[in-house]
């Protein structure tokens with residue numbers, strides 16, 4: 001790298017840290033160098049806002065203060081503490097990674113970026129962030145905030161999602177930390193915070209930005225054009241019917257969603273995609289038939305009692321719930337161990353995967369439910385009060 005470029009990067013690093021020292025937010029995960037804690041915060045912060053994460057982070061660490069406690073927990077307990085954060089796959093992978101760390105003897109936490117990156121659910125960014133924040137290893141980082149900041153600093157006009165853009169941004173991130181002869185944890189925190197608080201997606205606060213004199217997008221008046229607008233997501237509308245099936249004791253039938261399904265491992269009311277079915281009577285007939293295939297009993301479906309609208313990735317879902325009853329008893333089926341259901345990848349029979357149980361309305365409060373399932377449960381609870 002040319003000496004002048006190295007000096008420019010060093011000046012960027014210095015200005016970012018000076019700004020951070022004065023303006024940073026006081027966040028709980030910034031008060032620790034414990035890699036385990038930093039890892040938990042990084043997992044929770046993926047796709048989730050800081051203010052939402054803080055109470056979850058504190059509750060989670062009270063219950064699982066180290067990797068041993070997390071590894072020895074039941075997955076259900078982990079889900080319970082995660083319920084409401086969404087993207088439950090993260091909780092599942094967190095638990096799997098904790099087990100792997102303990103079993104491989106890398107406790108309290110792996111100490112090198114490459115070893116961290118081998119763990120389930122940890123990508124290049126998370127591994128680099130942990131290695132840098134906890135151990136000051138010289139790792140650049142690229143995430144939502146820094147990628148926008150870097151794109152503007154270097155005037156990168158290509159879409160951020162292009163693989164060539166990502167390569168360029170990672171090179172820039174690594175170049176900054178290489179040019180900085182001091183510990184990198186604070187530098188990376190500073191760059192992330194600047195991206196989040198000053199170099200915002202819309203109306204970046206260039207007037208307050210300590211990097212203005214180094215910013216090519218600013219110099220060329222292109223801060224609104226960079227980064228390039230994302231291609232519009234194609235939204236697909238889905239219509240689902242859920243069954244609220246109660247027994248003679250007033251308990252509700254719930255099933256556990258299995259691997260290969262959305263929200264794997266969480267409990268939910270039986271629900272069926274009826275998007276392609278036009279008439280309501282045909283949809284209810286379909287739902288009753290599907291239920292019968294899985295559980296060997298045909299529900300008597302009553303009237304619609306509530307509905308929930310929610311979105312998952314590119315799907316916009318309308319879930320309409322109907323009360324229903326079953327003739328005769330349906331005995332619960334629970335798996336014996338966490339690995340039992342996870343081991344199914346290509347089931348011969350879908351019904352073999354079904355794990356279901358009956359819960360009172362009060363029980364639903366402590367059950368790990370999908371977020372739309374939680375809305376239905378809350379509705380049931382409020383209806384009863």
Ligand code: SF4
Nearest residue numbers: 199204206209212215
């Ligand atoms: S000058 Fe403006 S666009 Fe450039 S890094 Fe600072 S806030 Fe972002």
